Amino acid sequence: MTLSLSDVTVTRGHGRTRTPVFHEFTARFEPGRVTALVGPSGSGKSTLLAVAGALLLPDSGAVVLDDTDITGLREAERTRLRRERIGYMFQSGNLLGALTATEQLLAASYVAGGGTRRHRARAVAALEEVGLADRLKHRPDQLSGGERQRVALARALFLGPGLLLVDEPTAAVDRTQADAIAKLIIDRTRAHDCVTLVATHDPAVIATADTRIDLNPEP
Amino acid sequence: MFLALREIRAARGRFLLMGLVVMLVAALVGIVSGFTTGLGNDTVSALRALPATHVAFATGAKSDQFNRSLVDEATVAGWRQRPGVEAAPLGVTITRGTTGRGLEIDMAAFGVEPGTFPAPAVRRGTGLDAARPGLVISGKLADDGVRVGDTVTVDRLGLRLPVTGVTGDVSYGHVPAAYLPLDTWREIRFGVPGARTTPERLPRDASGVALRARSGADLAAADHALGTLTLPMSKVLEAAPGYKGERVTMTSIQVFLYLIAPLLVGAFFAVWTVQRAPELALLRAIGASRRRLLSYTVLQAALVVVAGTVAGGALALGTGLLLGAAVPFSLPAGTLTATLAAVALVGLAGTCLTLRRVTTPDPLTMLGAAR
Structure with missing residues (x-):
C-alpha cells in the first residue's frame, strides 16, 4: 500500500479566526518505512494523521490510499476504510477499560464485523510478538504505560492494515520504555510492510525513523 | 454481544443497581396489576359469571343500578316477548346473616328464578328449587366455613335459608355471592323487620332483567317500548359499587409507573453514555459503524431491562403467594406476561431517548490535535 497527499490544505477555525494548519502539502509514503512527523505543538502533526487516516477531510487536495482518494468518499465509506485498511495507535494507548489485553485485539475484529472466538489464538500470538505473553488477561488499569502502548500497537496491526498511524507513542512512558516502543514500531512496520506515520516530539523516535518530515506552523 | 457483555461485567455494580431498579419497578407494576385484577374479581366476578350479554335497568337509575333500579313483572314479561332475546329477572342486594353454628357472614344476595339462565351451576350439593327456599353459596363462603346443610338466618328479618349447594368463587362489591329464589330475594329486599309479610304482598320487582340477546335483536326499540335502559355486560360491571373508582385508581398508578x-432507564443510559463517550469515540476512530455502536448499546439495555423485568415478575408472583388469600390479589400468567412485556417495552423506549448520544462522539477527539 502507498499513501500520497497532493496539495493538501487544511485550515482551522472559521471566519476571521480561520488560520491555515498546512498549505498545499504534498508527500508520498512507501510501505515498510516509518516516517516521523516532527514539529512544535500546533504545527499540524496530529492534523496530518487525521487527514491521512480519514478522520478529517482537507479543505482541498487529494489523499490517495493506493487507488482510493479518501476525499471523495462518503462518511460510511471512510468509516469502513478506517476499520479495514488503517491501524491507529493513539496517545497513552487509549484502550477500552472493560477489556483484557487479548480482548482489546478481539475488539478490533468485533468492530470489523468478524467473529472473536476464532481469532483468539492469533490475538495471543500478536501480543506475544510485542512482548506481552504474560499480560494477556490484564486490563488497562493493570498495565504500565509502556505495556498499554504495546497492546495499542498490537491492536492497530491486528487486522493487517496497510497504513499505521501513531500519535505521540512515547509521551507517557519513561526513557527505557520509549526506546523499546520506538524499536517495536520499526520492527512491526517492517514485518507488516505497512506505511507508518508517527507524530512525535521524541528525539529517540525521530532518530529511529526512516524519514523525517518537519512541519512548521504558518507565520 | 462481545462488547456488551464485557462492559456489563466490568461495570457490574452499576448495571446491578440499574437492574435492581428495573426489578423493583416491574415488581411494583406486577403487584399493582395483581391487585387490579384481584380487586376487580372481588367486585364483579359474580357479574362476569352471569351468562348474559346485557342487563336492562329502570331508566331512572343512572349509576349504582343494582341498588337503585327496580323493574316490575310487566317489564320482565315485555322483555320475554321481544324477538331474539332471552330474558330473566335478576335481583341483587347486599345483606348479612348468621349460620346455625354462629358464623357471621356478609353476602351479596342474587335473586334468580330457578331454572332460568342466571341460576348458578353448583359444584357441590344441589341447585335452587322453585318449590322451596334455599341458598347456593359462593365457594368463598364455603372457604369461610359455611357448609351445605347449614341454615343461614338473614339478620335483619330472621329469615331462615338452608344452604343447598356451592357454586364458584364469585363475589360482588367485595362480598361473596349467595344465590336464592327471586321470591326469597324480594323478602330480603322489601321485607320490613317485625312485620309478617307474605311474598304475595311484596312488590313483584327485581333489580333488572338479565338478557341473552342474539345479534340483530333490537334492544333500543325494546328499551323505548318498555321504559328501560339496557347496558352491555362491560358497562354492567361499572354498576357494581366501587368498581369504576377502583379501576381508575389502580390504572392511574400503573400509568405513572409506565411513565417512570x-x-x-433513560437517565441511567444517558449517564452511562456520557461516561463512556471517550471509548465510543475510540471505537468510531478504529472504524466502528454507528449501527454497531447502537446495536451493542441496545443489547446492553435489553439485557438489563429484560433481566430486571423477569426478576421483578418473580418478585410480584412471590408477593402474591406470600399474601395468599388474605387480600384480593390475582396475577394470571397472561396478565403477568402482558404487564412485564409492557414494562420491558417502556424501559427499552427509555434507552431510545439516549441513543442519539451514542453515535455523536467525534473520533477526531482521539488525536492530539483535538485534545
Missing part, C-alpha cells in the same frame, strides 16, 4: 420506568 422509561425515565429511570
Whole structure:
C-alpha cells in the first residue's frame, strides 16, 4: 500500500479566526518505512494523521490510499476504510477499560464485523510478538504505560492494515520504555510492510525513523 | 454481544443497581396489576359469571343500578316477548346473616328464578328449587366455613335459608355471592323487620332483567317500548359499587409507573453514555459503524431491562403467594406476561431517548490535535 497527499490544505477555525494548519502539502509514503512527523505543538502533526487516516477531510487536495482518494468518499465509506485498511495507535494507548489485553485485539475484529472466538489464538500470538505473553488477561488499569502502548500497537496491526498511524507513542512512558516502543514500531512496520506515520516530539523516535518530515506552523 | 457483555461485567455494580431498579419497578407494576385484577374479581366476578350479554335497568337509575333500579313483572314479561332475546329477572342486594353454628357472614344476595339462565351451576350439593327456599353459596363462603346443610338466618328479618349447594368463587362489591329464589330475594329486599309479610304482598320487582340477546335483536326499540335502559355486560360491571373508582385508581398508578420506568432507564443510559463517550469515540476512530455502536448499546439495555423485568415478575408472583388469600390479589400468567412485556417495552423506549448520544462522539477527539 502507498499513501500520497497532493496539495493538501487544511485550515482551522472559521471566519476571521480561520488560520491555515498546512498549505498545499504534498508527500508520498512507501510501505515498510516509518516516517516521523516532527514539529512544535500546533504545527499540524496530529492534523496530518487525521487527514491521512480519514478522520478529517482537507479543505482541498487529494489523499490517495493506493487507488482510493479518501476525499471523495462518503462518511460510511471512510468509516469502513478506517476499520479495514488503517491501524491507529493513539496517545497513552487509549484502550477500552472493560477489556483484557487479548480482548482489546478481539475488539478490533468485533468492530470489523468478524467473529472473536476464532481469532483468539492469533490475538495471543500478536501480543506475544510485542512482548506481552504474560499480560494477556490484564486490563488497562493493570498495565504500565509502556505495556498499554504495546497492546495499542498490537491492536492497530491486528487486522493487517496497510497504513499505521501513531500519535505521540512515547509521551507517557519513561526513557527505557520509549526506546523499546520506538524499536517495536520499526520492527512491526517492517514485518507488516505497512506505511507508518508517527507524530512525535521524541528525539529517540525521530532518530529511529526512516524519514523525517518537519512541519512548521504558518507565520 | 462481545462488547456488551464485557462492559456489563466490568461495570457490574452499576448495571446491578440499574437492574435492581428495573426489578423493583416491574415488581411494583406486577403487584399493582395483581391487585387490579384481584380487586376487580372481588367486585364483579359474580357479574362476569352471569351468562348474559346485557342487563336492562329502570331508566331512572343512572349509576349504582343494582341498588337503585327496580323493574316490575310487566317489564320482565315485555322483555320475554321481544324477538331474539332471552330474558330473566335478576335481583341483587347486599345483606348479612348468621349460620346455625354462629358464623357471621356478609353476602351479596342474587335473586334468580330457578331454572332460568342466571341460576348458578353448583359444584357441590344441589341447585335452587322453585318449590322451596334455599341458598347456593359462593365457594368463598364455603372457604369461610359455611357448609351445605347449614341454615343461614338473614339478620335483619330472621329469615331462615338452608344452604343447598356451592357454586364458584364469585363475589360482588367485595362480598361473596349467595344465590336464592327471586321470591326469597324480594323478602330480603322489601321485607320490613317485625312485620309478617307474605311474598304475595311484596312488590313483584327485581333489580333488572338479565338478557341473552342474539345479534340483530333490537334492544333500543325494546328499551323505548318498555321504559328501560339496557347496558352491555362491560358497562354492567361499572354498576357494581366501587368498581369504576377502583379501576381508575389502580390504572392511574400503573400509568405513572409506565411513565417512570422509561425515565429511570433513560437517565441511567444517558449517564452511562456520557461516561463512556471517550471509548465510543475510540471505537468510531478504529472504524466502528454507528449501527454497531447502537446495536451493542441496545443489547446492553435489553439485557438489563429484560433481566430486571423477569426478576421483578418473580418478585410480584412471590408477593402474591406470600399474601395468599388474605387480600384480593390475582396475577394470571397472561396478565403477568402482558404487564412485564409492557414494562420491558417502556424501559427499552427509555434507552431510545439516549441513543442519539451514542453515535455523536467525534473520533477526531482521539488525536492530539483535538485534545
